[in-house]
Amino acid sequence: MNRRSFLKWSGFGLVAATLGGLGMREAQAGNRYYSGPISDHFDGKIFFNPGGEEPRGFTDLLRWQFGGGKIDWPKPVKAADFVTTKPDQRVDGNRLVVTMIGHATLLIQTAGLNILTDPVWSERASPVSFAGPKRANPPGIAFDDLPMIDIVIVTHNHYDHLDIATLKRLADRDKPRIITPLGNDRIILDDVANIDVGVTDWGDRVELGDGITIHCEPCHHWSARGMGDRRMALWAAFIIETPGGKIYHIGDTGYANGQHYREVREKHGDIRLAIMPIGAYEPRWFMQAQHQNPEEAIAGFGLSGASFGIGHHFGTFQLTNEGIDDPPAALKTAMSAAGIGAERFKGLRPGQQFEVPRARA
Template sequence: MNRRNFLKWSGFGLVAATLGGLGMREAQAGNRYYSGPVSDHFDGKIFFNPGGEEPRGFTDLLRWQFGGGKIEWPKPVMAADFVTTKPEQRVDGERLVVTMVGHATLLIQTAGLNILTDPVWSERASPVSFAGPRRANPPGVAFDDLPTIDIVIVTHNHYDHLDIATLKRLVERDKPRIVTPLGNDRIIRDDIAQIDASVTDWGDRLDMGNGITIHCEPCHHWSARGMGDRRMALWAAFVIETSGGKIYHIGDTGYADGKHYRDLREKHGDIRLAIMPIGAYEPRWFMKAQHQNPQEAIAGFGSSGATFGIGHHFGTFQLTNEGIDDPPKALAAAMTAAGIGTDRFRGLRPGQQFEVPRASA
């Protein structure tokens, strides 16, 4: 496998290792993104999942990369599977409309606020423009058709979730408030000095106005932009509390025996909508600890007590071995087995929208 193909294969920040291991010596001296007190998920230098599994190392990465089993995605992807949508400018009151842009980028509209998650409009999820995972389809919403964005949630720093080029465009145009876990603000500020950022730790809550509160909650994942900064910034899920109900959003997570779903239900009670990843899960021996599959997502949906659900993180960037249609097929099978109808949980394609009913409806 040559350098270019290796870059095409490797998501999740590890591609930067091929560019010279930038920051390896710095990493030995301490955490370049965050300093703070020791906690149950921070040891003074790196973050970790309490009682959880650590991400696999470089040897296992090479074993995966050279082990075969990758299902090639069609090129081009059938255009009929994707649409372009122009969202409403505002959605007021207790209405809740979610539009899939692609991968983990979703536009959440409710209570007169426009909230964007993990915005990526770039052509590649990569630290470089010439290589790395490339979009299989255009964004489901053209950037110029986006309504004014009030809040941006960045769940963690992997390149398919934290895209500096897109954040620059959003800050220049809308000056949104950026909500992100500990350490990620430093990464953003290195390239975008003037940002309105709210930095959160697990358990924190933020009053966002318009009757909306955002809670930062645990999930089972990791972080890296290169080989020298592994787990130096925190990852998180978020609960958006509104007058019309609570919205649970996870950018990436392993199932981890469903603990964070059960804890969520105990802490937050009824959830109107759960937005969770269902892709990037093969091979299981490598991905299981950090990326849940559709069966685990549906199990977590049941444990969370959510009334409605949206599956994301599939069909846009090929990061792992499964085929482009494997996640929605596996999702349909898991929903049938669990007795969950398509009116309750949807795996949205780019451009598709879901106007979520009231939980009591």
């Protein structure tokens, strides 16, 4: 099987990262993205999850890929499963409106500010245009219908979260400020020179004025864009502190015994909204350390103390073995078992919006 066929067959964006994309770059002695002091999560060359698990290697990747069990997604996806929405240009005051665009891309609107998370409008989550995971549905907001974007949060560098083509479009149109963890600034600025990138480490904060502060917080994941850069850029979750309350956004994470959910509650107190991944979790033996499942997401939601929640990272790109409807079905079961009503936690489909109440349900 040649490289192109393998990438297309696999349906998993991180296979491309593992194999090194088109370049098949060799490992280098140093870190190509970041140089800085040793810390509790950086050893001088690579980042790591303190007390956590390392990502599995190539042998396990092949075991998964050739082990069967992958559920085919319908092609095309039923039109009833998605809508397109034209959001308001601004949402003022303490109102908080979140629109699902697809996968981990959401538009957060509050206090007159428009924030995008992990924006991907490309047709594939891949280093190449001809292969790799393809969109199962169009973006829930057409790019031309996006309001002017002020802030972009890029949580880590996997292709389903850091999409250079989309960042170029945003830079040309709106020139937003990008907030991203250590090392990802180098990746972005190598291809998108005309944009302001603020780089953060775990525990850092970025003051934006008017009562808006973005805090960079730990999560349990990893990073790679090529064969020689595994864990050379940091991954993170973020707390967006606003006059109307705090928003906890996680792009990707393993549950890691709920450690980071407990820590964020202890550090930040009341959280109005938690946005967390609920998809790309099968098979568990391979995915558990990097992608939580819906049951774990609901457990983490409880530990975080958040009043409301949104689940994402499902139904747009088929990255793993589960069926397209498995995450929302499992989410419903987990919510019922935890006594969490549908008014508190939403598994949004592309184009759906959630106007988040102020008071705890």
